[in-house]
Amino acid sequence: GAVVSQHPSRVICKSGTSVKIECRSLDFQATTMFWYRQFPKQSLMLMATSNEGSKATYEQGVEKDKFLINHASLTLSTLTVTSAHPEDSSFYICSAPGGAGYNEQFFGPGTRLTVL
């Protein structure tokens, strides 16, 4: 199946700094990618839809100035957590749709962000 990678796998940063997380589709092109957030022992919450060549679409309640998304190419989307605070600490997961028209999503391994 298709492979999605994320980098870094984990990051620790100080409060007030910005952190960039990369999501790459390794062997297929993705005009759309999705960013999720997962709190401990909770389900995935969709944050935004990343669209290649256009602005990201954010879910209700997600601050677009806080979570900047850039879909630079058909294989790369980045999520930048700006001025991170401890409450932004979470597990961030990206996915990209693939497969033969069945809306299957391929998930990255996730990035653990810890803001001190």
Next chain:
Amino acid sequence: AQRVTQPEKLLSVFKGAPVELKCNYSYSGSPELFWYVQYSRQRLQLLLRHISRESIKGFTADLNKGETSFHLKKPFAQEEDSAMYYCARVGRGAQKLVFGQGTRLTINP
């Protein structure tokens, strides 16, 4: 809103016993439903989708429109089935997935 509900956060069964993970969805004419699984220290991956009516790793799931359910079943659980299971549906807008809360399945030896 298009919702997916998994009423059980935790489910524990013995090896060899039947297992059923429940999933209900809010009514929608023709929902597209999936089961995703996350094994320990691994990424989320697709287990099966209703549209293909397949059996994967002994698991099956039947869409019941009358009950708006898509329960995941396996007749004989194995220890390697222990994982986190998420029911999901395609949300508004193409390809967006809406996830249920997840059920942690533990198979006891």
